[in-house]
Amino acid sequence: MKNGSKYSKVLLTDVPDVVFQRDPFDYDFKNGRLYCFRETKTIVIGASYWTQIWVCAGFGRQVLDKIRDKVVVCSGVVIGSIPLVLDYLEKMVEAFRGAKSLLMGGRSRHA
Numbered sequence: 001m002k003n004g005s006k007y008s009k010v011l012l013t014d015v016p017d018v019v020f021q022r023d024p025f026d027y028d029f030k031n032g033r034l035y036c037f038r039e040t041k042t043i044v045i046g047a048s049y050w051t052q053i054w055v056c057a058g059f060g061r062q063v064l065d066k067i068r069d070k071v072v073v074c075s076g077v078v079i080g081s082i083p084l085v086l087d088y089l090e091k092m093v094e095a096f097r098g099a100k101s102l103l104m105g106g107r108s109r110h111a
Contacts, residue, residue, distance in 0.1 A: 010085045014076040024079065034080035034088055036073050043072045058099035 011024055029035060045051050046068030055064045078088060 008081065009079060010082050012078040012085060012089075018077060029079065031081065032084075034078065034084040036075065037077045038071060038073045041071065044068065045070050045072055048072050057101045058096075060100070 009025060009029060045055060045064070051072050052064060052068075055067065075092070078085065080088070
């Protein structure tokens with residue numbers, strides 16, 4: 001990255017519905033960790049109607065059955081070191097390339 005040496009962390013966000021109550025970089029982030037955030041501790045994929053639809057449409061019933069007990073984590077806010085965020089993005093792109101369909105924002109994007 002052109003300016004990668006100037007920064008120790010990077011923040012990704014799906015801007016439209018994100019509000020910061022304080023400086024997002026003003027936390028005691030541990031090196032070597034990627035931070036993703038969740039809206040609640042209690043919602044698992046199998047209990048979230050929209051997440052089930054998204055996973056099933058994109059990756060099939062077998063994947064949904066395999067991960068239905070996992071907690072829903074919002075990929076809308078991610079923070080970490082530049083190498084970790086780049087690795088995360090590469091893995092997300094790889095996963096999405098294997099998807100049959102991506103339901104985002106109420107619209108379907110077919111791969």
